[in-house]
Amino acid sequence: MSPKRNSSLPDMTRRILAPLASLLLTLTTAIAPAQSLTVPIATSEARIRQRQEQLNLITPAAYDLTRYPVVDSNETHWRKLLWATAVIEPQDTYIRETIAQILTLTPQNLTPAQARTVEMALQVGTQLYLSKPTPNLQQQFIQTIAQSSNPRWVAMSLSALAKSGTSVTEQQQLINFIAQRFPRWSENVSLYTTITELTTPTRTPPIGDLLAWTIVPNQQQLYVFCNRDRSQLCSAFLKDQRGRFVRENGRLWTMPLLTRSLHNLSWNFSRGYTPQGIYRIEGTIPQPDTDFFRAYGFYSLVQLFAPLEPGVKEFIPGRKGTLAGKLDGYNALLPPSWRSYFPIQASYWAGMAGRNLFRIHGSGENPSFFTNNQRYPQSRGWNPAIGCLSALELYDSNGRLRSAHMPGLLNKLGAKPTGYLIVVESPNTPAAISAQIEALSR
Template identity: 45%
Template sequence: MYQFMSSALAAIAFFVASTSPQMAKAQTPPIRSYQPKATETARNAQIQDQQQKAHPSRFDLKKYPIIDSNSEHWQDSLWAIGVLAPEETYALQALANVLQMTTAPNLTDPQKGIIDTAMQVGMQLYTLKPAVYGKLKPYFVRTVNESSDSQWIALSLSALAKSTDPAQSLSKAQLDKLILKIQQRFPNWQQDLHLRATIQTARNDNSNQGSTMPNLADLLKWQIAPQQSHMYVLCRPNREVLCLAIVKDSNGKFLKRGKQLWSVPLLLQSLRNLDWYFTNGRTPQGIYRMEGVSLQPDDELFHAYGQFSLVNLFMPFEDGVQAFLPNQKGKFTGNLQSYQALLPPTWRNYQPILQSYWAGNVGRSLFRIHGSGAAIDFFRNKDKVVKAKYFDWNATLGCLSALELYDQRGSLIKADMPKILDALNTVGKGKVEGFLIVVDVPSTSNEPITVDEVAKYLN
């Protein structure tokens, strides 16, 4: 989920990575009906902290040169720009000062980490606030033409291709010229996931996407492995709308509440407006191992995850899983054909469902289902990546986001994580264990998939 990040995010990632999966019943600490960090005063203090970290004085290159010893300073400050999305020249210049380094020789790892953050924040603001950040275009073009880092090149091309601002958008001929330059500079570009996927997306090339989505009924009836619980998270290709999670037990029976199919809404959108193959991009489609929980009783991490336990998800090739496949200890290490064999025959050549395989292969990791203790308007550019009617859910850096709401007094209004943990324990007979499958279900309505729509595939 996270790679290069600010010190605050690094602490969050360390918490998730270092917390041993709890395989017993996923008990959470008692629900706190009052949370002091959710009060209006605490919310304002959190924003003030970000405003201080994004203050123009913190981007003074003479006082804070972009060197290893200032890595934490720059990471925190760039993160704050991404949070606040200020429509200010100084923020634009701060990003430009870092982005011009993408072609510099002999960069250190801490410097590369600073550039990674600037690339992602720059891409986010370039595509979502072009009136101010459209002026970053020359830095993206220069990166495509001259940088030796394929991920920075892919991010730059993605930003340029996604721009909808008439003043900054590239013509098809201009975009094709940049793509040709990449292919000439990287003869093996098809073996690089970031370049290959970005070029396909930029060209709107669906030739490798399979013809149409196979019958969803085949996927919902399939057992990846015997006697395993399954959670299905059904989304729309437009991740600005909510997804729908449903679960079935080890015997293949879907959980119901009364006569109604049990379900809960989740948001699987990227705060950065990044595609699935980028670190911090939206949640990839495909298979994940669901194994235990990470307890979350710590107020220091409340803003990131809320007050409830997180469900641990593991991608293919990811370390830390006890057994990706039952009766086979350790992580998934098979080839593509081994992964495809986990799918029903009608789905094995459908390229989107292979995303988690490819994303895991390039190192994406640390996915979780979690709530959020952050205010719903904490990320000031959120209205550009989440539709207004679903604004109560917070987008993430790749994780699956559950509803968790507090009022101005810090009182809990509503939270879906307890429902999710209870449902998974029910179908898992006291354990959170099994498989999670994410799949986008196309629709002309651009509305979330409904329980009634899913029910048609279960008859």
């Protein structure tokens, strides 16, 4: 999932625009990507204005908790300000102090609106802390672990400290303390997945077993192989309904995707990076819509469903609704050598935790819009998301499309795509995976 603005278009207007979007998609995928396609809000002037809007929000007065206490009536203020903080990633001391002050509320009884503000502060606080650890935020993560009754916030705080380089011994001490505070921690998805990930040694099963496996007969399988470091680009490969890897001009077809979370949150939290595991591919969501262009780009989005995510028509073809059989039912979709491998179960647990709205999409944002993109030159041009898989989509200073990968993917998947996506972190390089695929194809 990627960040988007609240739409102001009425439903009727959307219904009118949907057929136009489909027509535009057909036209633009039928021609070479768009030396001719121009999007006015992609011009350099529009992009400068857009970033300046975020910069204008970053002022000491805006972070003043005496002026803007964390109460229901200030929820919109904090949502906009914290989003701007995530985009700009300012390093001013007063900003970290304010977020640390908001996090002192994690042990208190809060209204739903207050809790939403505190949770977003935890997300953005994690982002700032991992960019540059500071004692004030560290102290609040520790306080949350010690005092908060919200197990998700406790798990998020543990995850942030672990990602910052806390020693294994210190991590285990925190885990032991959490287990004392929450004796039934294994029954809570956030605590169970965080602690299991930190304490379970992982050795990736044979990639060849996964490549040769058929999840469900006569279904496309889109493999996305990623590095454990999600700032690196992932590589997608497609197996068609007959079980053959797709080629283009005689060569194995592949395309890069990015699965990095803007906030550097782990996969088991809302707005975290794309979880590993199996997803159902079920249709597309039409674009363009200028209200959503910046987040999602010009082209249609590929719609994905986690195993337990509501809204899917048929996670298993011929069976209505979500996946049945719980974890055993999910593991049965994997080759035997992968069924006890915890990381590949991530999409199952993410769906159990309520994560949803996973998509593959482009991005209308200028890569320079997000300040922290500068730290990841290896994925230059691609934008982070908050759960989705991000494809390349670049525009020149006049708003003309220079390059886009979504048309190629949509072409390969077909007009009404169905099948499965498998996201896997692998120690193998893209070249090594390609070699394994070639060996299987002989």
